[in-house]
Amino acid sequence: MFAQQRTKIVLQTSDQMIVDNKTQITRLQRPIFEHDGAILTCDSARLWSELNYFEAFGNVHIRQDTVNIFSDKLNYDGNAKMAHLMNNVRMSDPSTTLTTNIFDYNMASRVGTYVDNGKIVNKENNVTVTSKRGYYLASTKDAYFRYNVVVVTEQVTIKSDTLRYNTFTNQTYFYGPTNIKGKDDNLYTENGEYNTKTEKAFFGKKNLYTQDTKSLKGDSLYYDGKRGYGKAVKNIIFVDTKDKLELRGQLGEYFKIDERIKVQINAYVGLGTADSVTVNDKLVPDSLWLGADILEAQMTLQKTLKLIEKPTVLADDEIGVEEEKPNTEETPAGKPALDTALPKKTPVVTPKATTKPSRKDRRNGKVVKPTSTPDSTAVIPPIDSLKSVPDSIDLKPKSIIKNDSLAKDTLIKSQKTLAKDSVKAVPKTSTKKDSVVTAKKLPPAPFNPADTVRTRTISAYHNVRVFKTNLQAKSDSLFFTAADSTLRLYRDPILWSDSSQQTGDTIHVQFKNKKINSAQVLQNGFIVDQETDTTKFNQVKGKLITAFFDNGEIRDMYVDGNAESISYDKKSDGKYQQNQTVSARIKISFADKDISQIKIVKGIEGTFSSPEKATKDAILTGFIWKPELRPKSKNDIINNPSGKTPVKPKVNKVKPKVAPKTNATKTPAKTAPPAKKPRETI
Known part of the structure; x- marks a missing residue:
């Protein structure tokens, strides 16, 4: 680098000048100096010409191109x-103003x-930036700040330890711990950049985004404030402390x-x-x-x-749903609820005439009044509201019209025309109201706070x-949604x-009070349970399978709709008795994490085969057994194993034999208690 060339300070003019030859100091009043194109003015000054140095006092002003600097000394x-x-x-230029008490400027x-x-x-x-120390480059519009840096914009407040800001591009660069505080969120980083105009940010070290109870971490974070969009890359952690939710991955978008x-x-x-489990003699959640x-x-x-x-269990082991408390406010006691479907039939009194009117009476419009007692059981069909309301205009002619076909036709047409008109306009003298004319417009539905309730969902x-x-x-x-915990x-x-193991077209697992409460298999439900150390499988299938849990362990299971089962009972000699049933509903009870009882509820058809006659490895149609796909621990969720489905194991499919209905009431003979408690089939 070449050495800086020295030039003399030029005094262009002054109002007064006093030269001290002994000290070589020149005292000036309202001087104007020029140095390398810059103009310097003040109220008074002391000039050392030989040293190329001066001191200025009062209303100091330095003008260098578009840069203006003012001070007292x-x-x-x-x-x-x-x-x-x-x-x-x-110090000011066309876009920026810097203020401080002590400032060094290299011309x-x-x-x-x-x-x-x-x-x-x-x-x-x-945009306003404050700090303890700062450096401003007028040529590049860059400003460097150190210690207690605070950047305030209309959208955010930035607090940092070390920061660089370009007043032309509005780009802010962070080189230390930094917080970007928005109206309802905060971004933390130790290295990154943020544009105060576009609100786009990129962070590359120890990044954390927080909003209320939610937070997002990642090795790299990108955020667009105007779009409200963020992207995180590598080692992502999203946490919601309110919902006790923790989401992890390697690529995320917010x-x-x-x-x-x-x-x-x-x-x-x-x-x-x-729920909690014991790990190293300690209870942990x-x-x-x-994983997906x-x-x-x-x-x-x-x-x-x-x-x-x-779901819940009703009478006769039927499956229903938990009933909600009736709303007594909308339907007061003693008043029936409105039925929006077809009108209900109402018993009315229908008179029965004892004397049939003559042809002459009918022609003259006379009707013989009934004299018999009313029939309270007669029912009339629903009445249309338009037809049931009498028209407000009297349609009865004043003169008697003879039995003339043309006159009849004319009267009928006039009545129809007047009936239509009466619907459109009702005279003030009318005492009866038409249902269409007098119907008031319903007020808008009142605001319901429940319509604004938001809940967490996971897909x-x-x-x-x-x-x-x-x-x-x-x-x-x-x-999954937290609204029904399913x-x-x-x-x-x-x-x-x-x-x-349970399989089907769709499975619902429901939680109650943050504990597993029930599970339902919808359509083509199939339950498989393998007998220990054997190739025999207890199997149950049906259209709907509902399981209930108690303290985290399965308690009862109900199978509905074409329920079929194959189960095995181990005898005292170590051999197995095979039971096969077909019914409308089956109830399975569990004890000590094993099937303890199978109860046939209704529509029983079954057979019980002795160990000698039991079909080897009998299975029901649709049998599936895939223990190799079962996650063994949390690591199987984290490590993301391959989603490929292995080939089904080859088994011999044997259709269960069904005995005639006459044998449905037979009960298998009791045997001596085996080593393992036998399950009960009812």
Whole structure:
């Protein structure tokens, strides 16, 4: 680098000049200096010509191209081209104003420095930056700030330790711990950049985005404030402390408007429950872990969701739903509720005439009044409201019209015409009201706060895996909402609990008070439970399977609709008795995580085969047994195993034999208690 060329300070003019030859100091009043194209003015000054140095006092002003600097005092070294300004320092260019009390400005490099608190204001974008130390490059419009840096815009407030801001591009760069505080959210990083005009940000170190009870972490974060869109890459963690939700993955997208986050690549989520398990002699929460190729969590209006009611057991072991408390406010006691369907038939009194009117009486319009008692049981059809209301205009002619076909026709037409007109306009003298004319317009429905309730929903797509200590599942897709606390598994779902496996077209798993309450298999339900150390499978199938849990363990299971079963009882000699049944409903009870009783509720058809006659490895049509797909631990959820379905094991399908209905009441003979408690078939 070439040495800086020295030039002399030129005194252009002054109002008064006093030269001290002894000290070589020139005292000036209202001088004007020029140095390398810059103009310097003040109220008074002391000039050392030989040293190329002067001191200025009062209304100091330096003008260099578009840069203007003002202060109360100035020390200027012409050889170093350094200006040291003190007290009420203000530096401005067309877009920026800097204020401080002590400011050093290099006239050659056009770099300004303050070390005792300063402020920069960008007038065009209404951005204010304050810090303890700062450096401003007038040529590049870059400003560097150090210690207690605060950037205030209309949208956010930025607090940082080290920051660079370009007043021309509005780009802000962070080199230390930084918080970007919005109206309802906050971004933290230790390295990144943010544009105060476009509101676009990129962060690359220790990044964290928070909004209310939600937070999002990632090795790299990108955020567009105007769009409300964010993207996170690598080691993503999304947490909602309110819903006890933890979502992880390697690639995530966040949408602020609908509070939706989408995570891919090793995506999994943890849902807090009220259950607990013992680990190293300590009780720890038993969370539910869910993994999939794609996971989405979103806050949704509850009224847009179709919620699933919780099943319950009714009389005669029938499955129903929990009843809601009736709304007594809308239907007062003693008043029937309105039926929006067809009108109900109402018993009315219908008179019966004892004397049939003669032909002459009928021709003259006379009708013989009935004399018999009314029939209270007669029923008339519903009456149309338009036809039942008498017309307000008297349609009865004043003169008697003879039995003339033309006259009749004319009268009928006139009556029809008047009847139509009476609907459109009713005279004021009318005392009867037409239902159409007098119908008032219903007021708009009152605001219901429940319509604005938002709830958490989770959607999972492809290779879905679920793990909980007492429950595991697998499917192609899944949906969950906190509104009804129900997991909905779709497309080839499999559910495992203890030693049983359940399959079907769709599976619902419901929680109550954050504990597993029930599970339902809809359409083509199939339950399989393998006998220990054997190749024999207890099997039950039906259209609907409902299982109930108690303290996290399966208690009872109900199978409805063409229920079929094959079960085995181990005898004292170690051999198995095979039981096959077909019925409308089957109830299965569990004890110690094993089937303890199978109860045939109704429509019983069954056979009981002795160990010698038992069919080897008998299975029902639609049999599926896939223990290799069952998640063994939380690691199987995190590690994202392949979603490919293995080949079904080859088994010999044997259709169960069904005995005549006359044998349905037979009960198998009791045997001596075996080593293992036998399950009971009723």
